[in-house]
Amino acid sequence: MSYGPHAWQQSSWDWRAAANFMLGGTGAGLIVAAGFVQDETHYPVMLALGLVAAGLGAVWLEIGRKLRAIHVFFNPFTSWMTRESLAAVLLFGFGVAHLAFRQPWTQFAAALAALAFVYCQARILREAKGIPAWRAPEVMPLVLATSLAEGSGLALLFHPDSFALALFAVALIGRVMAWSGYRAALKQPASRAALESAGKALVQIGTIVPLALVLGGIFVPQAAVLAGIAAIITGWRLKFVLVTRAAFNQGFTLPQLPVRGTR
Numbered sequence: 001m002s003y004g005p006h007a008w009q010q011s012s013w014d015w016r017a018a019a020n021f022m023l024g025g026t027g028a029g030l031i032v033a034a035g036f037v038q039d040e041t042h043y044p045v046m047l048a049l050g051l052v053a054a055g056l057g058a059v060w061l062e063i064g065r066k067l068r069a070i071h072v073f074f075n076p077f078t079s080w081m082t083r084e085s086l087a088a089v090l091l092f093g094f095g096v097a098h099l100a101f102r103q104p105w106t107q108f109a110a111a112l113a114a115l116a117f118v119y120c121q122a123r124i125l126r127e128a129k130g131i132p133a134w135r136a137p138e139v140m141p142l143v144l145a146t147s148l149a150e151g152s153g154l155a156l157l158f159h160p161d162s163f164a165l166a167l168f169a170v171a172l173i174g175r176v177m178a179w180s181g182y183r184a185a186l187k188q189p190a191s192r193a194a195l196e197s198a199g200k201a202l203v204q205i206g207t208i209v210p211l212a213l214v215l216g217g218i219f220v221p222q223a224a225v226l227a228g229i230a231a232i233i234t235g236w237r238l239k240f241v242l243v244t245r246a247a248f249n250q251g252f253t254l255p256q257l258p259v260r261g262t263r
Helices: 015-037 043-062 068-072 082-099 104-126 141-155 163-187 189-217 221-244
Strands: none
Touching: 015 043, 015 082, 015 141, 043 082, 043 104, 043 141, 068 082, 068 163, 082 104, 082 141, 104 163, 104 189, 141 163, 141 221, 163 189, 163 221, 189 221
């Protein structure tokens, strides 16, 4: 028989940390999607950079001594948060360069930096060994797939042509497959229960409904917009729950209790 308390929910990260994964992930995904759809305007890249900045700003609000935020750049060899920050610097640098010069290589470089940024976000969760919902290897494809699905959904607001719709559909299928693999790998009952409602919404409202709307989006652009919004909202909800409500610590068990001998 095992003894020990139930797993308890972490309280170090709140909605501000979740906002970084929600806004920053969508912004990075939009940078990648914009490179595929080849939108001729500045608006997708501008919005993407704004979303990433808002996500990082939310994390900055969480810091107690805000002037010490510069210290995040000091540990590139040991900290995935440092690497995320450096990837963000590259993302903003190449993103602004693309806005200024409109060269194919600047857009490609910005997309690579965006992928690195999201990868670092996924590794931040993966390295939290004490939280089963975060440390599962399947969390990495889930974070990457949600970002690409949300970004391609947001791209539909600017360029809902047939190629953008196809890209969005592929991203949705990839996201629901990543969620299915993650859900199967997550064994902690408390985390599974916390994610159940958001996961169902991701499948039904965030995948099945948008895929049906994609077919209508070929003829009615407004349907594509609704599909993108549904994908974004359900993805954000899942990440919010993952960071704030499903993040239970491991807890501990005592397989055997010490027994004091008697004389």
